[in-house]
Amino acid sequence: MAEKVILTGDRPTGRLHIGHYVGSLRRRVQLQNEGGYKDMFVFIADAQALTDNFDNPEKVRQNVVEVALDYLACGLDPSKVTIFIQSAIPELAELSFYFMNLVTVARLQRNPTVKTEIKMRGFGEGDDAVFGSGLPVGFFTYPISQAADITLFKATMVPVGADQKPMLEQTVEIVRKFNSIYGETLVEPEIVLPQNAASQRLPGTDGKAKMSKSLGNCIYLGTDPLHINVADPGHVEGNAVFTYLDAFCRDEHFGLYWPEYANLDELKAHYTKGGLGDVKCKRFLEKVLNEELEPIRARRKEFEKDIPAVYEMLRKGVDKARETAARTMDEVRKAMKINYFDDKALIEEQSKKYSL
Numbered sequence: 300m301a302e303k304v305i306l307t308g309d310r311p312t313g314r315l316h317i318g319h320y321v322g323s324l325r326r327r328v329q330l331q332n333e334g335g336y337k338d339m340f341v342f343i344a345d346a347q348a349l350t351d352n353f354d355n356p357e358k359v360r361q362n363v364v365e366v367a368l369d370y371l372a373c374g375l376d377p378s379k380v381t382i383f384i385q386s387a388i389p390e391l392a393e394l395s396f397y398f399m400n401l402v403t404v405a406r407l408q409r410n411p412t413v414k415t416e417i418k419m420r421g422f423g424e425g426d427d428a429v430f431g432s433g434l435p436v437g438f439f440t441y442p443i444s445q446a447a448d449i450t451l452f453k454a455t456m457v458p459v460g461a462d463q464k465p466m467l468e469q470t471v472e473i474v475r476k477f478n479s480i481y482g483e484t485l486v487e488p489e490i491v492l493p494q495n496a497a498s499q500r501l502p503g504t505d506g507k508a509k510m511s512k513s514l515g516n517c518i519y520l521g522t523d524p525l526h527i528n529v530a531d532p533g534h535v536e537g538n539a540v541f542t543y544l545d546a547f548c549r550d551e552h553f554g555l556y557w558p559e560y561a562n563l564d565e566l567k568a569h570y571t572k573g574g575l576g577d578v579k580c581k582r583f584l585e586k587v588l589n590e591e592l593e594p595i596r597a598r599r600k601e602f603e604k605d606i607p608a609v610y611e612m613l614r615k616g617v618d619k620a621r622e623t624a625a626r627t628m629d630e631v632r633k634a635m636k637i638n639y640f641d642d643k644a645l646i647e648e649q650s651k652k653y654s655l
C-alpha cells in the first residue's frame with residue numbers, strides 16, 4: 300500500500316465560491332486536521348486556467364492571491380499543507396508531454412466534463428484559437444495535464460467535486476498504461492467525493508447545473524449572504540434554496556434559528572405540503588450560510604493585511620513541491636529509459652560494442 304498523499308487544486312479564474320467549499324475545500328481542511336498522511340498538496344492551477352484564458356493573463360495573475368487568501372481563510376494551514384503554484388513546477392509540463400503519447404484523441408473527445416465545458420465556453424469548429432472560435436489544443440488536453448498534476452506528486456486521495464470524476468478515471472487509465480509499458484512507477488489515485496449529492500455538484504444561483512466561476516452564478520465565500528439572490532420555484536426538487544440547505548444545514552441550525560422544526564426533513568415535508576413561504580426559507584438559509592461563512596470572511600480580512608506574506612508562503616510551497624516533483628521525474632525518466640547520463644549500463648554496453 301502506498302502511503303497516503305492528498306492532492307487537489309483550483310483554477311485562479313475568480314475567488315472561491317460555496318460550491319468549492321462544499322465540493323472540496325471543507326473536506327480538505329478536515330483531512331488536513333485528521334493527519335495520518337505523508338504529504339498534502341494544494342495547488343493553484345494557473346497553467347490550466349490559461350488554457351481557456353490565454354488571452355486574459357491579467358485575470359489569472361490577479362486571482363492567484365485571491366485563491367490563496369480563500370485557502371487560508373477556510374483553514375488550510377501552510378505548516379501542514381504544501382500550497383504551491385502550478386506553473387512554477389516545470390516537471391508538470393515534462394510529464395504531460397510523455398502522457399500525451401498514452402491518450403488518444405477519441406478518448407479525450409469522450410470525456411463528458413470536457414464535452415460540457417467545450418459547449419459552455421462556446422468553442423466552435425474554427426481553426427483559429429486566438430482570433431476565431433476554435434478549440435485550443437491546450438484546453439482539449441487539460442485532462443492529460445491534470446493526470447500529470449496528480450501523479451507527479453504520487454497522490455493517493457483527491458478530494459474534489461463530481462465534475463472531476465471523468466478526470467480521475469482518465470488519470471487511472473494513464474497510470475495503468477504507463478506502469479504496464481514502463482514498469483511499476485506511478486500510483487493510482489482515488490477520488491474522494493462529498494457525502495451528499497447537493498455538495499458533489501452545487502447548482503448555480505441561476506438554477507444552472509453547476510455553480511462555476513466562469514458562469515457568474517456564484518455565491519462567493521466573501522459574499523454577505525444577506526445579498527444573495529436565488530431563483531426559487533415552489534418545490535423542493537430543483538429549488539436552489541433547498542439544495543443549498545442540503546449542502547450546509549445541520550440539525551443544530553434548527554435549534555438555533557428555527558426551533559419549530561427538528562431537522563431539514565421536517566422543513567421539507569411542511570414546505571411540500573404547502574403553507575410555508577419562500578421568504579422564510581430563504582431567511583433561514585441566510586442565517587445558516589452566515590454562520591458558516593462569517594468566520595471565513597473574518598479570517599480572510601486578517602490575511603489580507605499582509606499580502607507579501609501570502610506570496611512568501613506560496614514561494615516556500617513551490618520549493619517544497621519541486622523536491623517531490625524532481626524525485627518522481629527521476630524515476631519516470633529512468634523507467635522510460637531517457638536517463639542517458641545516469642545510465643552506466645548503457646554507456647558500458649555501447650562502449651563494449653565498439654571496442655570489439
Ligand code: ATP
Binds near residue numbers: 310318323502510513
Ligand atoms: P471554472 O469555471 O474556472 O472552471 P470552477 O468554479 O469550476 O471554475 P474549479 O477551479 O474548476 O472551479 O474547481 C475547483 C474544485 O472545486 C474542483 O474540485 C471542483 O470539483 C470543485 N467544484 C467546483 N464547482 C463546484 C460545484 N458547483 N459543486 C461542487 N464542487 C465544485
Ligand code: MG
Binds near residue numbers: 511
Ligand atoms: Mg471548473
